[in-house]
Amino acid sequence: MPFVILLAAWAFAWPIVADESKPRTMQQVLEASKPSDWRALDPMNSVYLDLDAGRVVIELAPAFAPKNVANVKALVAERFFDGLWVMRVQDNYVTQWGDPDSDDPAKAKAVKAAKATVAAEFERPVAGLPSWTALPDGDVYAPEVGFVDGMPAARDPREGVAWLAHCYAMVGAGRGNDADSGGGRELYVNIGHAPRHLDRNVTLLGRVVQGMDLLSSLPRGAMAMGYYEKPGQRLPIRAMRLAADLPENERVKLEVLRTDTPTFAALVESRRNRRDEWFKRPAGRIDVCNVPIPARKAQ
Amino acid sequence: MPFVILLAAWAFAWPIVADESKPRTMQQVLEASKPSDWRALDPMNSVYLDLDAGRVVIELAPAFAPKNVANVKALVAERFFDGLWVMRVQDNYVTQWGDPDSDDPAKAKAVKAAKATVAAEFERPVAGLPSWTALPDGDVYAPEVGFVDGMPAARDPREGVAWLAHCYAMVGAGRGNDADSGGGRELYVNIGHAPRHLDRNVTLLGRVVQGMDLLSSLPRGAMAMGYYEKPGQRLPIRAMRLAADLPENERVKLEVLRTDTPTFAALVESRRNRRDEWFKRPAGRIDVCNVPIPARKAQ
Numbered sequence: 001m002p003f004v005i006l007l008a009a010w011a012f013a014w015p016i017v018a019d020e021s022k023p024r025t026m027q028q029v030l031e032a033s034k035p036s037d038w039r040a041l042d043p044m045n046s047v048y049l050d051l052d053a054g055r056v057v058i059e060l061a062p063a064f065a066p067k068n069v070a071n072v073k074a075l076v077a078e079r080f081f082d083g084l085w086v087m088r089v090q091d092n093y094v095t096q097w098g099d100p101d102s103d104d105p106a107k108a109k110a111v112k113a114a115k116a117t118v119a120a121e122f123e124r125p126v127a128g129l130p131s132w133t134a135l136p137d138g139d140v141y142a143p144e145v146g147f148v149d150g151m152p153a154a155r156d157p158r159e160g161v162a163w164l165a166h167c168y169a170m171v172g173a174g175r176g177n178d179a180d181s182g183g184g185r186e187l188y189v190n191i192g193h194a195p196r197h198l199d200r201n202v203t204l205l206g207r208v209v210q211g212m213d214l215l216s217s218l219p220r221g222a223m224a225m226g227y228y229e230k231p232g233q234r235l236p237i238r239a240m241r242l243a244a245d246l247p248e249n250e251r252v253k254l255e256v257l258r259t260d261t262p263t264f265a266a267l268v269e270s271r272r273n274r275r276d277e278w279f280k281r282p283a284g285r286i287d288v289c290n291v292p293i294p295a296r297k298a299q
Numbered sequence: 300m301p302f303v304i305l306l307a308a309w310a311f312a313w314p315i316v317a318d319e320s321k322p323r324t325m326q327q328v329l330e331a332s333k334p335s336d337w338r339a340l341d342p343m344n345s346v347y348l349d350l351d352a353g354r355v356v357i358e359l360a361p362a363f364a365p366k367n368v369a370n371v372k373a374l375v376a377e378r379f380f381d382g383l384w385v386m387r388v389q390d391n392y393v394t395q396w397g398d399p400d401s402d403d404p405a406k407a408k409a410v411k412a413a414k415a416t417v418a419a420e421f422e423r424p425v426a427g428l429p430s431w432t433a434l435p436d437g438d439v440y441a442p443e444v445g446f447v448d449g450m451p452a453a454r455d456p457r458e459g460v461a462w463l464a465h466c467y468a469m470v471g472a473g474r475g476n477d478a479d480s481g482g483g484r485e486l487y488v489n490i491g492h493a494p495r496h497l498d499r500n501v502t503l504l505g506r507v508v509q510g511m512d513l514l515s516s517l518p519r520g521a522m523a524m525g526y527y528e529k530p531g532q533r534l535p536i537r538a539m540r541l542a543a544d545l546p547e548n549e550r551v552k553l554e555v556l557r558t559d560t561p562t563f564a565a566l567v568e569s570r571r572n573r574r575d576e577w578f579k580r581p582a583g584r585i586d587v588c589n590v591p592i593p594a595r596k597a598q
Contacts, residue, residue: 091512092467122579140436140586168391168492177576192515193467193492193589197573197582213390213519216491220512274496277476280421283496287439290492 026270029263030294037263038255039150040298041209043243047076048252049097049211050238051086056211057243057252058171061151063130064164065121065205068173072184072205074114076240080185084109085234086218090226092192095215096174097237100227102185103176111185118183120175122200123163126155131260132162135268137285141165141196145288147259151207152288154199164204167194167289171206191216194289209254209295253298267292325569328562329593336562337554338449339597340508342542346375347551348396348510349537350385355510356542356551357470360450362429363463364420364504367472371483371504373413375539379484383408384533385517389525391491394514395473396536399526401484402475410484417482419474421499422462425454430559431461434567436584440464440495444587446558450506451587453498463503466493466588470505490515493588508553508594552597566591 024032041059049056062069075081081098088096101107108116126132132155134146142154145165152170155162164170171189175182182203189208208215218235221228228234243251257264268291273282323331340358348355361368374380380397387395400406407415425431431454433445441453444464451469454461463469470488474481481502488507507514517534520527527533542550556563567590572581 089516091515137439138437140438141582141584179579193586195589196586197570197578197589199582200580201578216390217388217516217518219516271496279496279500280478281499283440283498285439287493287495290494290496 023273023275024266024270025275026267026292029266029270030257033257033263035299037258037261038296038299039258041243041252041254041256043251046209046243046252047072047206048239048241048243048246049081050240051214051235052238053214054211055252056214057209057254058206059150059209059256060206061149061164061204063148064124064151064153064162065173065203067118068121068182068184068203068205071115071118072173072187073242075111075184076242077245078112078114079239080109080111080114081237081240084237085231086215086237087221087234088188088225088227089191089218089220091220093190093195093226094188095191095218096186096188096226097235098174098184098186100186100234102174103181108185115183116185117181118173120179120182121203121205122179123161126157126160126162129155129162133259133264135286135288135291137272137287139288141199147264147288147291147293150256150259150293152291152293154288163200165194165288166190166196166198166204168192169208169212170204171208172198172202172204175202189215194287196289207293209256210252254295255298257294259293267294322572322574323565323569324574325566325591328565328569329556332556332562334598336557336560337595337598338557340542340551340553340555342550345508345542345551346371346505347538347540347542347545348380349539350513350534351537352513353510354551355513356508356553357505358449358508358555359505360448360463360503362447363423363450363452363461364472364502366417367420367481367483367502367504370414370417371472371486372541374410374483375541376544377411377413378538379408379410379413380536380539383536384530385514385536386520386533387487387524387526388490388517388519390519392489392494392525393487394490394517395485395487395525396534397473397483397485399485399533401473402480407484414482415484416480417472419478419481420502420504421478422460425456425459425461428454428461432558432563434585434587434590436571436586438587440498446563446587446590446592449555449558449592451590451592453587462499464493464587465489465495465497465503467491468507468511469503470507471497471501471503474501488514493586495588506592508555509551553594554597556593558592566593
């Protein structure tokens, strides 16, 4: 009986592989895309991190971290982040921002309607996932990897759970040693080789869709774990806002390529086997964190 | 007969797994290391890239790219790089330096004893590798991955070839569409998620051992492929020198952890299963590009 269940689980997880009778480059795939291959970012599900150097656009992932996402939105609504800082940049690892004293009740910035901490959301049931586009090439860390609504993810059919994958540009809620001590008062983004050992150890809640370079090119902190040595080295946060809370004409109008379409499958294939003239030996395989998730200005 | 050969190939490739009866953190492994677990960087095999912000130390990999390494040393000897620039920083991909006009004979900086181009060294025979420490957890891109004298590498026992892996901090010789058009007049370093699809497509010839942050935290270029828009945005190279060509007291004295020792096997195990209190679920696996290769000041 367990054998049957296992078979069934793997059966519905079978990857979609594009039927590319005529191999195309990614650019050719994108040029041939239809308007319906793209989805507009939902203003109720997008937050802007505004730094002096510009705006970072983050898409939230309520399908994986509903409570943590709700709390980040509550923190943003009460302008918790405004006037706080980017306080940690660790090379080949993470950039972190928010309240540097979040774990010290005596010094921490007070919350109002938002919660100080939220229970961990390290994984969720496979059942009820809004979509699943599997990749065909395996993974070092998980039995299966793929995409759920524009987010790199992994799942274990035997355990029946899925989780977001710590790829470049994924955003999570920092925490202390207690699994339930996160909640969003400190947020981090991956800026180096995917630290996949963090999967299922910390709550991921979104992905940077635009402006990654503003967070990846910052000076690295000289202290342990990349914390800046002096408070003056911290980078001020002008504001963090829900897109829906800004007037329509102040929003960043972006579309993200849908990951549950034949166009996306063709894009994956174009990256598994690069057809650009420069490439001499197409890899024939791809790591989940090397698949681009294109965004463009709304058409 | 082919079956026997295949078995034999995989047999000698069997990974070393540390016998850790008492699990340790990486810090504990390093604290218990012996002087013989470390090797001093060879001044004849180390180059310094000097920027206004500081010095980048690169260990060369002649075991994989003897001709390209020799040419980089020849270029360095004739001070080819001095006064040139970092001209390309593409987010989540590469930082590139050298002669931005290397592919234009009319504008390219002249070489003297060095060669303008050197034939590709994308792979080498497995036979004769100076060492091989296999990792046990598989890989998306290659049949087998591991380490050769402090460099992340991959190999295919059936084809009998090995190659360096495009992990973070690996340095390669940029080239044009012709496979043999590299040689070192433009060099690049990986600054994001490992672009392993470049493996066996371009010649890797070394690894940044110290100073990665000087190359990873630079402003990203606004042009296609991360090239800087204006020449004035390029970052000047003060000098690039072979360590051996500097007086003893001006060299950076570094030791790198040997990768062919029980101590390194214990380090890998400490990272496959993180024992720090913070971790709730040790991954039990590791990607070749997530294994740290520690360096320290010479003792």
